[in-house]
Amino acid sequence: MTEAAGPQGAGGGLLEGVRVLDLTNVLSGPFCCYQLALLGADVIKVEVPGTGDLARRLGASPELNDALMGASFLAQNAGKRSITVDLKTPGGKRVFERLVATADVVVENFRPGVMDRLGFGHAALEAIKPGIVLCSVSGFGQDGPLRSRPAYDQIIQGLAGVMSVTGDAESAPLRVGYPVADTIGGLTAAFAIAAALVRRGRTGKGETIDVSMLEATLVTMGWAVSNWLIAGVPAAPMGNRNMTAAPSGTFRTGDGPLNVAANRQEQFEALVEVVGRPDLARDPRFAEREARKRNRDALTVELETALAARSARDWAERLNARGVPAGEVLSVMDVLDHPQVTSRGLVHDFDAVPGLDRPVRVVRSGFRLQSGDPQPSGPPPRLGEHTAEILAELGFRDSEITALSAEKAV
Numbered sequence: 001m002t003e004a005a006g007p008q009g010a011g012g013g014l015l016e017g018v019r020v021l022d023l024t025n026v027l028s029g030p031f032c033c034y035q036l037a038l039l040g041a042d043v044i045k046v047e048v049p050g051t052g053d054l055a056r057r058l059g060a061s062p063e064l065n066d067a068l069m070g071a072s073f074l075a076q077n078a079g080k081r082s083i084t085v086d087l088k089t090p091g092g093k094r095v096f097e098r099l100v101a102t103a104d105v106v107v108e109n110f111r112p113g114v115m116d117r118l119g120f121g122h123a124a125l126e127a128i129k130p131g132i133v134l135c136s137v138s139g140f141g142q143d144g145p146l147r148s149r150p151a152y153d154q155i156i157q158g159l160a161g162v163m164s165v166t167g168d169a170e171s172a173p174l175r176v177g178y179p180v181a182d183t184i185g186g187l188t189a190a191f192a193i194a195a196a197l198v199r200r201g202r203t204g205k206g207e208t209i210d211v212s213m214l215e216a217t218l219v220t221m222g223w224a225v226s227n228w229l230i231a232g233v234p235a236a237p238m239g240n241r242n243m244t245a246a247p248s249g250t251f252r253t254g255d256g257p258l259n260v261a262a263n264r265q266e267q268f269e270a271l272v273e274v275v276g277r278p279d280l281a282r283d284p285r286f287a288e289r290e291a292r293k294r295n296r297d298a299l300t301v302e303l304e305t306a307l308a309a310r311s312a313r314d315w316a317e318r319l320n321a322r323g324v325p326a327g328e329v330l331s332v333m334d335v336l337d338h339p340q341v342t343s344r345g346l347v348h349d350f351d352a353v354p355g356l357d358r359p360v361r362v363v364r365s366g367f368r369l370q371s372g373d374p375q376p377s378g379p380p381p382r383l384g385e386h387t388a389e390i391l392a393e394l395g396f397r398d399s400e401i402t403a404l405s406a407e408k409a410v
Contacts, residue, residue, distance in 0.1 A: 013371070015041040018197065020105040022046065022080060026055045027153070027179055028137050028213060029109035030076040031186030036105075036193065037079035038365050038374035044099065044390060045077060045381065049084040049408060052383040053077070068383050069356055078350070078362050078376030083391070084384035084410055087118050091409030096120065098394040100128045104200070105193055109137040112147045122208045131206040133196045137189050141212035151213060156181035160217040161235070165224050168239030184220055185213035245289065246296040247271065250329060252304045255311035257329040260303075260319065265289065270322040275306040275315075345373065353379040384410075 018041040022033040030045075030053065037043040047053055052068060059071025083099075086092040100106065106125060108115055115121050115136070122134045136142060139151020149155075154175050157163050162180065163173035189211045196207040218225060223244065224235035236243075240250035245263040252258075262268045265288070272280040280286050280302055285295040292299055307315060312328040319326035335341060350360045365374035387410055391401050404410045 013040045014369070015039040015194075015197075018042065018105065019044065019103045020107060020193075021099055021103045023106065023108040023110070024137065025053050025109060026058070027072070027076065027182040028185040029107055029189070030055065030073075031183055032135070032137065032189035032193070033080065033107055034076045034078070034376075035187070035190040035365060035374075038376060040377075041105075043080040044103075044386075045080045045082045046087075046096070046099070047082055047084050047383060049086055049384065049410065052082070052084070056383065064356070067355060069353075069380065074353075074360050074380045075362055077380040078348070078360075079378055080381055081386035081390060082381035082384055083387045086409050087120070089407060089409040091404045091407045093119065095391065095394070095396075095404065095410060097128055098396075099390075100125055100132065102394070103129060103132060104197065105133045105135065107135045107137070107189065107193070111150070112136070112138055112142045122206075126206060131200055131204045133193060133200060133207050133209065135189050135193050135196075135209040135211065137185055137211040137213070139213050141215065142210045146214075153179035153182045156185075156213045156217055160214055161221065161224065162217060165221075165235045165237050167237050169237060171239070172237035174237075181213050181217045185211055185216045188216040241296065246292040247299055247303055249300075251300065251307055253307040253312045253315055254309055256313070258307065258312040258315050259327050259329060261325040263325075267324045268292070271303075271319060271324045274318050274322050274324065275303065276309075277302065277306050344368065348375055350379040354385070355382045 015036055018036070020033055020036050020041045020043045022029065022043050022045045024030050024033065033043050033045070045053070053073055055073040055076065056068040056070050057065045058073070059065060061071055064070050064074070083095075085095050085099075087096055100120075106120075115134075122132075125132050125134055138147070139156055140146040140149060157175055157180065158173070160181065163175055166172060166176055167174035189209065192209045192211065196209060200206060227233045227235060240259075242248035242261065242263075245261070247268065248261045248263055250257050250259050260271065262271045268286075269278075269281045272278055280299070284291065286292050286299050310318075316326045316328055330338065336347065341347070346363055346366075347361050348364050350362070353360045360379060362376065362380075364376065367374070388401060391404070391410065396404070401410070
């Protein structure tokens with residue numbers, strides 16, 4: 001891998017020495033590059049002078065948006081360095097060429113064709129740095145009839161069929177309550193980049209990666225896709241129920257909703273015993289799996305009557321003790337404060353962030369490593385915070401940096 005300056009040691013150093021140029025905006029691409037930064041890559045965020053990533057102006061705090069440090073930006077960009085470069089100017093192109101010469105990976109989420117028009121398609125990048133990996137993240141991929149359409153998360157959710165199976169017969173179609181397609185697209189890109197880097201380490205060969213958010217989302221939809229492709233059964237919205245088993249879904253209790261997944265026969269028998277209704281296991285309507293699925297409405301009535309005696313939290317403890325998967329339905333605030341989450345250090349705190357009057361809390365990767373947990377090496381950068389530093393690393397003299405600024409190339 002390229003010997004790159006920048007933060008080292010995060011994430012057990014799995015990507016130490018890898019330099020990533022992050023040309024992306026908003027979520028799918030920034031989330032991809034954030035995962036790489038958490039693992040120790042030197043991620044340089046290449047932003048448009050004056051405005052930067054659109055996410056800098058997105059989020060629930062108007063004050064942060066005005067400071068170009070919106071919550072949406074802060075969440076996905078810790079551990080990166082920011083340089084401002086106008087790729088449409090001659091000076092900006094020179095700067096980017098020098099950056100590419102030091103890089104291992106370029107990630108972009110422009111519309112298809114933009115990188116070629118800028119003069120930095122894969123062939124041009126390969127000529128500058130043999131073996132480079134170019135990852136393009138877009139709504140629909142680099143070819144196909146929809147390739148040029150703009151794509152936002154909700155557009156992809158609708159086209160991918162996600163909304164058609166979210167909710168129940170009365171409420172569907174519904175959008176999933178967070179940007180699931182953007183996030184899946186970012187994870188898919190990070191996975192593909194990591195795989196390309198493994199081969200590059202063996203052979204020196206680069207790669208062009210074409211990530212379609214539509215396709216990345218589709219391949220995660222499990223039974224909704226496979227039941228149709230393999231069994232010819234169309235997916236339908238079932239609300240909080242699980243089509244594969246009963247009782248499996250969300251149930252009302254004496255205090256709060258409870259998720260239960262009694263998918264196996266022994267789990268069902270343990271469930272009805274714990275709630276004080278062992279007779280249900282002998283009822284012909286519920287005695288075996290397929291009968292329970294046909295009579296799930298009647299079974300739900302019986303179970304919710306019994307579950308009304310205790311809280312969801314109490315039932316979850318009792319049922320799990322008997323091997324029946326169960327859990328309360330928590331708010332985002334509650335789960336972030338849950339001992340299971342806090343004990344594993346998922347949230348990373350920055351007590352001081354340059355340019356901000358408040359601490360910033362972000363989440364790291366959803367896994368831990370024996371060699372050191374993935375974590376951001378520094379706070380999210382201000383727009384262009386590292387421009388002079390990076391230009392100096394690339395060998396630009398002070399007089400050249402002044403000239404680039406005068407040209408508004410950086």
